[in-house]
Amino acid sequence: GQNIDQPTEMTATEGAIVQINCTYQTSGFNGLFWYQQHAGEAPTFLSYNVLDGLEEKGRFSSFLSRSKGYSYLLLKELQMKDSASYLCAVDSNYQLIWGAGTKLIIKP
């Protein structure tokens, strides 16, 4: 079967750094997405990785290791507005397989 695992919930402090991990087992791989979803709002695109390595975009970075079936989203200089759920999804044969999301709680 196809499976994506990510932690259910994480807590971090404002100004700190947090890493949200995602491991996957899928029949195909055409890339991995990270989405951010604030409560009651639409999931919004954060990043897309298809090659191994780190992609940096401002305070957010995403890493991929295809051989390990592993990705992480790194959030730096955390702000209260970063409190949200973070969804990991893999494009497997042009269909998205979703993780259950990680709820990130930021404390002052």
Add this chain to the structure above:
Amino acid sequence: ETGVTQTPRHLVMGMTNKKSLKCEQHLGHNAMYWYKQSAKKPLELMFVYNFKEQTENNSVPSRFSPECPNSSHLFLHLHTLQPEDSALYLCASSQDVGNTGYTFGSGTRLTVV
């Protein structure tokens, strides 16, 4: 404004009611999707439409009935739902099926009583 608009934002309905959810996009996308999002579960793909034609139905119960009159509009007709159908229903669109760069709507929070 995400480019994909869903109405209503919230809906409470009884098990014998009939209601419809609406999704609209003006991004020029050809593919539209309905997803169900339940707490602490992965997004569940329900239906896929490409150029108004249904290309996927993921074994969704017949009490959910999709309609796609054109590439910009998508409906989900609901009737005789069960309490376990309470969830956030998300609509998404992409350039076409196979292009997984989705734009999501804000969803309809459905509560079945």
